[in-house]
Amino acid sequence: NLSPKQFRHQVLPQLVADVLAETVLLPNYLELEITETAVMDNVANTISKLNDIKQMGVTIAVDDFGTGYTSISYLKQFPVSILKIDQTFIKGIPHNQNDVAITSAVIALAHSLGMKVVAEGVETAEQLQYLAAINCDIVQGYYLSRPLPEQKIDLQFAKAATVSEII
Numbered sequence: 001n002l003s004p005k006q007f008r009h010q011v012l013p014q015l016v017a018d019v020l021a022e023t024v025l026l027p028n029y030l031e032l033e034i035t036e037t038a039v040m041d042n043v044a045n046t047i048s049k050l051n052d053i054k055q056m057g058v059t060i061a062v063d064d065f066g067t068g069y070t071s072i073s074y075l076k077q078f079p080v081s082i083l084k085i086d087q088t089f090i091k092g093i094p095h096n097q098n099d100v101a102i103t104s105a106v107i108a109l110a111h112s113l114g115m116k117v118v119a120e121g122v123e124t125a126e127q128l129q130y131l132a133a134i135n136c137d138i139v140q141g142y143y144l145s146r147p148l149p150e151q152k153i154d155l156q157f158a159k160a161a162t163v164s165e166i167i
Contacts, residue, residue: 001033001063002032002033002034002038003038004035004037004038004041007034007038007039007041007049008038008041008042012049012053013049013052013053013056016030016032016053016056016058017056020056020058026057027056027057027058028057028058028059030058030059031058031059031060031061031082032053032058032059032060032061033061033062033063033084034060034061034062034063035062035063035064036062036063036064036065036066036067037064037067039062039074039078040074043074043077046078047077047078047079050078050079050080051079054079054081059081059082060078060079060080060081060082061080061081061082061083061084061118062078062080062082062083062084063084064084064086064120065083065084065085065086065106066085066086066088066089066102066106067086067088072109075109075113076113080115081115081116082115082116082117082118083106083110083115083116083117083118084117084118084119084120084140085103085106085107085117085118085119085120086120086121087120087121087141088121089102089103089106090103090119090120090121090122090127090131090141091121091123093126093127093130093131094126094127094130100130103119103131103134103136104134107134107135107136111135116137116138117136117137117138118136118137118138118139118140119131119136119138119139119140119141120140120141121140121141121142122139122140122141122142122143122144123141123142123143124143125143127141127143128143
């Protein structure tokens with residue numbers, strides 16, 4: 001996760017390149033999460049910075065999607081691989097029709113733009129089943145597990161990459 005302050009740093013792409021070189025980490029194993037609010041701070045600069053990072057092979061995710069002011073016209077310009085739908089929209093599904101409509105629309109939009117979708121804050125089997133039915137790619141939340149120390153992570157479960165693998 002990058003804070004808005006970290007994301008505004010002018011040499012961020014070079015810093016990412018330096019860290020990758022220093023750690024010998026393959027870029028496809030690094031995912032940077034940036035909040036929706038941070039990406040909208042200076043759109044022209046954001047697009048340039050994200051393009052530089054994406055060209056390295058790093059995955060870029062927009063976190064808390066739906067809580068900020070992202071214009072759809074900007075969304076198509078951002079080289080983003082993952083949209084993470086904020087838990088405020090997940091909380092009401094499948095019973096709140098507004099949350100259902102927004103979540104379904106965001107998933108359809110993201111998929112049509114070639115992005116994967118993560119639903120944050122999944123707390124019930126009903127939510128998980130609904131998200132699977134509308135082709136959400138990945139879920140996070142207490143229904144699956146509370147945060148755990150590294151030693152207690154079940155590696156078999158951690159390898160599940162899609163909602164359908166969990167169900």
